[in-house]
Amino acid sequence: MTDYKKVKLLKFKIHGDSRGGLIALEEYNDIPFNIKRVYYIFDTKDNVIRGKHAHKSLEQVLICVHGRCKVLLDDGIERKTVTLDRPDKGLYISNAIWREMFDFTDGAVLLVLASKLYDESDYIRQYDEFLKFIQKR
Ligand code: TYD
DSSP states (O other): OSGGGGEEEEEEEOOOOOOOOHHHHHHHTTTTSSEEEEEOOSSSTTTTOOEEEEESSOEEEEEEEESSSSEEEOOOOEEEEEEOOOTEEEEEEEEEEEEEOOOOOTTTTEEEEEEEEGGGGGOOHHHHHEEEEEEEH
């Protein structure tokens, strides 16, 4: 990626003991923004590609808390794919990054922490509009 600050892998501390694991996420300490919204994607059918959009201002952290999925990231110049396969691995995605989530394993649960409430007007759902948006900036 050209701008490394736009996308970042995060490693969370596991509070593990003989009973199993626990991960706690706090805004600003573990997550680099104020957490305004949480949602999760589950029961994803075979060959489905989710996302396929960018955001004008929203920041998010994606965590595959169960199973595995892949995330394609595109800053308009370069594309890369990240695999999320551990509950202690987070993917920070800033605004103005096109993302597609795919290759979900059976039973995968993708947890998303977001910096703002849901706002459809923050979405850029057409790839050509995304390219125009980043060129204007
Ligand atoms: P959608 O944007 O298609 O999900 P994705 O792009 O991540 O694959 O969202 C599916 C539906 O859920 C759509 O009708 C909007 C709604 N939705 C909310 O109401 N609140 C939310 O926080 C999100 C992410 C989606």
